[in-house]
Amino acid sequence: MGGQKKTAQLVDSNGLRVDGRRIDELRPIKLEVGVLDKADGSAYIEHGKNKILAAVYGPREAHPKHIALADRAVVRCRYHMAPFSTEERKSPAPSRREHELSKVIRESLEPSIMSEYFPRATIDIFIEVLQADAGTRCAGITSAALALADAGIPMKELVAGCAAGKIEGKVVLDLSDIEDKQGEADLPVALMARSNVVTLLQMDGSLTADEFNQAFEMATEACRKIYEMQREALKTKYHIVRDVEMKDEMVEAKA
């Protein structure tokens, strides 16, 4: 454990991190489904200090027509950070990073979407980061999966995302912004928990094979926990429906 040497630049001492978390502790997560009326599906996530809105439109007509595929729907994804999401104003124009993350997030969600149900249509996913504090692509994936489910789009299962990394030689879970900036490695992971399929795996920095295995284990375990939270969020949103359906049936039975 830490506690030895160093003073001002410490991100880890007595086993606790700057925000008081343990090495393997997730930041607090809040999920809400169906927050935008006009979108077909939407979700809002707070993951630590990250605040992200995801909206899904679709399936809808393909515009322009030539991008349509004959046998399934085209999935498009836009990851964007609002100018006020970071301390230094971020230019609203899509950066190279946002372009890459859009692609990478789309590829992490596509395996779960049963796009064969809607040939020649499109499914558009929008992820807007309102406040960023490292781990936005993972939180974006988590909220986008919920938004897709909320839109009623058929999916094999939900995708959840979480990152792990290395700070001061120690493998830790769920880096915050300070830890990401000063750390030695960042490993974002997205997982489909039921089928145990990894749909996003990126690494920034350097890890030994052992460290990688550790970090990967940590991240995938966290993804499973987040998947349970996603399920809870969906049930919270729609649980009343079931109660009413059951009551209607009981009334009918008496009549």
Add this chain to the structure above:
Amino acid sequence: MNLHILRNQHLYVAVFVVQAKFELDQLTVHAEKKQLVAPGELLAEGPYFAGENTYRDGSKIYSARVGLADVIGNKLIVVPIKGAYIPRIDDIVIGRITDIGMSGWQVDICAPYPAMLPQSETPMQHGRDMGRRDLGHLFGVGDLVLAQVIAFDRTRDPLLTTKGRGLGKVTSGRVARISPAKIPRIIGKQGSMITMLKNETLTDIVPGQNGVVLAIGKNPDQERIAVEALYMIEREAHTSGLTDRVRAMILEEMKGK
């Protein structure tokens, strides 16, 4: 392919007869009737059929959408809570003309695909062959039409007809656009809700399967009240005692009208 499934069905019927005394639902079905399920949730294991909005992976059947699970015989289905309108053959829909072509009209039926209404599928007009200008006289851009879906598959856009009783241009009334998943609630069990709406607002209510509902009354006030009632049902579809509350709202509005 169909024969194969039939054969299996007979097999399973025999098995179920033997096990009739057991609680079939406990055997290998994990979801209770009307249980709220999310995509990827395990519904059942074993010799069951994966019905609509479910899928099979090996010996297990999972839900593909957010909805209420149900078991019908040996088939598992999920009734979705929300979803886009996917046209089915014979559906009655209300759409808006968006374009006039050489041989027909393009119609927006609030689906992921634009629909086509060919001129050949409109009732004969004195047996004449119409040019493009005349097509515009029958239905213009922006007109609403009540039509029926006659063809739709994965390879092409839906095809409509207005040859049929009551089909054709909508000439009066007000229209409400609600989620297609809520149309069954508008109609109600055995038509209870829609009958109540018609009687209390004195309007004729024509629900399109695509979520567009037409209300035709003798005066605009009745139509407005009917439309308000429809939106109220959509908002509160998940609550109980809805029929009574909607009736109360309508009666309140109808006073003095």
